[in-house]
Amino acid sequence: MSETIVETSTETEASGSGHASKYTRNQPYSSKVQVNRLLTGPESEKETIHIEMELEEGMDYTPGDALGVIPTNRDEAVQAVLKALGFDGTERVLDHYKVEISFLEALTSRLGIGKLARGSVNQYAKLAGENAPEALKALTGPANKAVAEEYVWGREFIDLITEFPGIIKNPQELFNVLQRLTPRMYSIASSQAAHPNQVQLTVRVVRYNSHGMERQGVTSGLLGERAPVGEMLPVFLHENNAFRLPEDTNAPIIMIGPGTGIAPFRAFLEHREALGHKGDNWLFFGEQRSVSDYLYKEQFLAMHASGLLTKLHTAFSRDQEKKIYVQDRMRENSAELYAWLERGAYFYVCGDATRMAKDVEQALLDTIALGSNGTLEQANEYLAAMKKQKRYQRDVY
Ligand SMILES: Cc1cc2nc3c(=O)[nH]c(=O)nc-3n(C[C@H](O)[C@H](O)[C@H](O)COP(=O)(O)OP(=O)(O)OC[C@H]3O[C@@H](n4cnc5c(N)ncnc54)[C@H](O)[C@@H]3O)c2cc1C
Known part of the structure; x- marks a missing residue:
């Protein structure tokens, strides 16, 4: 899942994009x-x-x-599927575009044999028809959705065909059972x-x-x-025009990027550094342990020392008994954070969508309410205005 909140931005020196579209997912x-x-x-x-x-x-x-x-799927994973199905890979199949390829190639580069989808279990049971084992039937249909969700979690196609063997008679059938490898x-x-x-x-x-x-x-x-x-x-x-540096190169930015969420902010900072953009930069990075998980530590410390990173805050959850996350660091600095927002700062979040992005948004709302002496409802209006001005952008997955 990826979510980006703002609409398409205009093309400018700082935010524009004009990359070559010669290469695409179909022609990489x-x-x-x-x-x-x-x-x-x-x-x-x-x-x-x-x-x-x-x-x-x-x-x-x-x-x-x-x-x-x-x-592409790993050789070991492909070989395990071939063995479990009793094929050798030289069989011929038609791919999604009806082009003839070997079954080995299909399993390597066309079919998602990794994490199991509920839809695949349904299709697999359908193939078995009346003869489907009861335990497999029990994983299909709307009434069994929750049980099926639990079954597929942490399982791959190999688990399904090992547990319920002998159902695939023809390699081509896999194109109806498995999702595309995307x-x-x-x-x-x-x-x-x-x-x-x-x-x-x-x-x-x-x-x-x-x-x-x-x-x-x-x-x-x-x-x-x-x-x-x-x-x-x-x-x-x-291209992602919904996640862009401000057009105004002097505008301050606040970046919340725990874990791999740090990636686009390293890009933002390198960009502002290389082009000599003057806007203030404030980075919040979080991970488990400072000793082993401080990604790009030397680079960020150097950026801080040079003044490019105006402020740098880290939150290492496992460095102390009580877990500390980026949203806790935001709360500790809420007065200054609010002052930056009042100065027109752009606020960016990247990384985990399931929990972090929500916790960060709550901390942001609390910061706004506290800073403005307002209610949570007023804070929501403030945030809505920020979104409209493209000053609140998220890239979470
Ligand atoms: C816009 C965008 C930007 C992204 N940027 C980055 C980035 O900068 N860096 C980055 O690392 N990723 C990033 N991702 C995520 C990335 O695209 C992939 O989703 C991620 O690397 C996993 O893909 P995979 O093919 O390795 O795993 P898959 O084969 O897709 O498997 C992942 C799946 O494995 C299952 N799984 C994982 N852990 C467990 C577990 N403990 N128990 C049971 N099941 C589990 C889950 O079903 C999970 O969905 C981004 C995603 C988007 C949409």
Whole structure:
């Protein structure tokens, strides 16, 4: 899920975008990985990497844009599915465009064999028809939605075909059962004003253990494990005019970017630095532990020392007994935060949509209410006005 709140902004030096649309998700650019390094330390519970990839002359992006990465499934995962289905991969199938390809290719680059969708379970049961096992039938239909949701959580296609084998008779049937393997978006973490022919990303490698198996996200896993320097990856630029630096280069900005939410703000800051923009910059970054999870620490400290980052606040939740998050740091600084808003500051949020974005919005509303001696209702009106002026922008996923 991605949400961006403001409408399309106009094109200007600071906010405009005019990137080459020659490459698209259907006709991606093959980009060479130039750097792939771990940002998190050995003590971290997470694995977050920094990737630099080469772009062709004319492939232009603007801070706030994202990069689409087209994944392939891991060989091990593909082989496990082939084995469980009793095929060898040389079978011929028609892809989504009715082009004939091998079943191996279909499983590698066309079909989403990763995280299981409820719709796939339904389709799979439909294929089995009357002969479907009772336990499989019990996962279908509107009445069993909640049970099915619980079943698919943490499971992949391999789990379904292992538990309920013998249903797929023809490889082509998988095109009715599985979703397409789709590109994933990553906020661009660099400015082209600083890195002309490059795009840089901050990627959290999704790994988890569920139902007795080690699992990984298909695309972040690819970037983490199968994208060494020199590797070529199919990518495309994705414009996001709803997440842009202010047109007024002197306008102050407040950036809330915990975890990988930091990515576009690194781009914003590099951009303002490279172009000598004078607006004040205030960054809130949060993660679990300062020792292992302070992403781009040296760069941000240097930006703070040089004065580019007017203010820098960090919140490391696990550094002390009581968890501290970015919204707590906002509350601690609410008087000054409100003063910045009154000065016309733009307020940006990027990162986790499920909890962080809501908690940050609540802290923002409380800040406004407190600062203006007003009610929460008045604070909501203030925020609505900010949205209208494009001074409240979110890119959350
Ligand atoms: C506009 C936008 C910008 C983004 N920017 C960034 C960015 O800068 N950096 C970044 O890292 N990501 C970013 N993302 C997220 C990114 O696009 C991917 O969604 C993310 O990398 C996971 O994709 P994947 O292919 O690795 O995992 P998938 O194969 O899609 O698997 C992820 C799924 O695995 C399941 N899962 C994950 N953890 C568990 C668990 N513990 N237990 C059970 N199931 C679990 C969940 O169903 C989850 O949806 C962005 C997304 C959007 C929309």
